[in-house]
Amino acid sequence: MGAITADDKFLLHLPMPLPKSFFTAVAERFPQLRIHYEVAPVVNHRLMNSDELPDEAWEGVTMLCVMPPPTPERMKNVKFVQLASAGSDLWIGHEAYTNKDITFCCTSGAHSVQIAEWAIGAWLAHAHNFRTFMAQQDEEDWDMKLSLSGTTTDSPGLRMGILGYGTIGRQVARLAHALGMEIYVQTFSPRPTPESKKLSEYHVPGTSDPDGLLPAKWFSGSGPEAVNHFLSQDLDVVLLSLPMNPQTKGCIGAEQFKILGKKKPFLINVARGPIVNTPALVEALETGLLRGAALDVTDPEPLPKGHPLWKAPNVFITPHISWQSSRLTERIAAIILENLERWDKGEPLLNRVKR
Incomplete structure (x- = not known):
């Protein structure tokens, strides 16, 4: 029995x-x-x-x-x-x-497969100016000036930094690596051995980075100093896929955006809204410390009408649906x-x- x-x-x-x-x-x-x-x-x-x-x-x-x-x-x-x-x-x-x-x-x-597709899709849509061209399509406007302006970015050689290397972070890494990106990751605890880098959670067969082989560099630590050191690694794209807890709440704020401003990366948050200080995020977008952001989570959530984050430049927001x-x-x-x-x-x- x-x-x-x-x-x-x-x-x-x-x-x-x-x-x-x-x-x-x-x-x-x-x-x-x-x-x-x-x-x-x-x-x-x-x-x-x-x-x-x-x-x-x-x-x-x-x-x-x-x-x-x-x-x-x-x-x-x-x-x-x-x-x-x-x-x-x-x-x-x-x-x-x-x-x-x-x-x-x-x-x-x-949830990792669909969330990873959302994250990479949002990055590609930004890098290739999809929103602008969709607006032009609505106006039936065949205008090629933007495509010739040098603002379109492709992915090979860019560096993606992933905060939180669980099932979601690993699947995003798999897709980003396939696009030619270099992967840097940050986890709370050190992963010095091949065994410690392995994924212990469920993953869809044929996906993820189950053995932890994709990162070119692996950082560790949960305090502000460790996070700041990781964010100072000349990152082109930053993915937040870390768990929400007292340690991570508000861990990305004005100080961190100032560090990121050196390279002006694209920020993707598929973790939880309160991990990011929202007023600091709005300011980072408005002052150009970030080239843009894709947010499936916000703080507050639901994001109320009239909130300044809605109108911040180069931001893409969805109502916490990337898991669907x-x-x-x-x-x-x-x-x-x-x-x-x-x-x-x-x-x-x-x-x-x-x-």
Whole structure:
């Protein structure tokens, strides 16, 4: 008999529908496991909290996969939380998150392919002036002056700096390297050995940099001095793909933009908005310390109408959607199913969150 018993109940409350094949597989492999599943609606930019589900849905729940976090009172019997996100920042400070008797796993790697395509696509659109030419198309204007002005940039020989070399950073590195870029990376802890550079999280087969072989240089450290040293490496493109935590909140501000201003790189943020000081970002764009920015995350979020970031020069903003893909749910389902198998067998879980 495995660790999953008839006393277990798995509550799944997510904004996207999971494939039917997932529930078929769960029923076949774990017929004793009770499942309560609902798709969480989004109303007025707000995702329905699982707290709002009726009490019957929560009765006997021992396993959980919900967005956003419920109140601690709902989690009295929960022993396993499978996050549907790559990060766990929404849970920081939550009573359950500090309880070491509850295991947390994330879905890191399920989002990396599409986020990397968003990041590289945003860079290429900027480098090749796509937005200007799209505006010209709307006006039916065949104007070649911009294309002959020397403002178009190609990628070979440019240096990309990646802050946070997890599943997202590694897939961006793979694509950027294929374009001919040189890759520099920064991680919190040193990775001096080949084994330490390997990726331990899930990744889509045929993607990523699982052995950590792509970076030309690998930096480490989490304090301001370490970050500033990394940013001073004559970077042409800077990708933020690091986790949100007290150490990283606000780690990119006026001081860091001044350092970057030497080379005036293009900034891409697919991490979390509060990692960047927004007023400092606006000023960096307005004063030319950055050549441009692509932001899928902002602070505040949602970004309100009238906020100066909307009108900052050379900025591309999307409403935190780079993770979306028609194939996302099959990847999330695969991770959940794998972790149920491992939990039942008492094996180490995939993407276990260190906290």
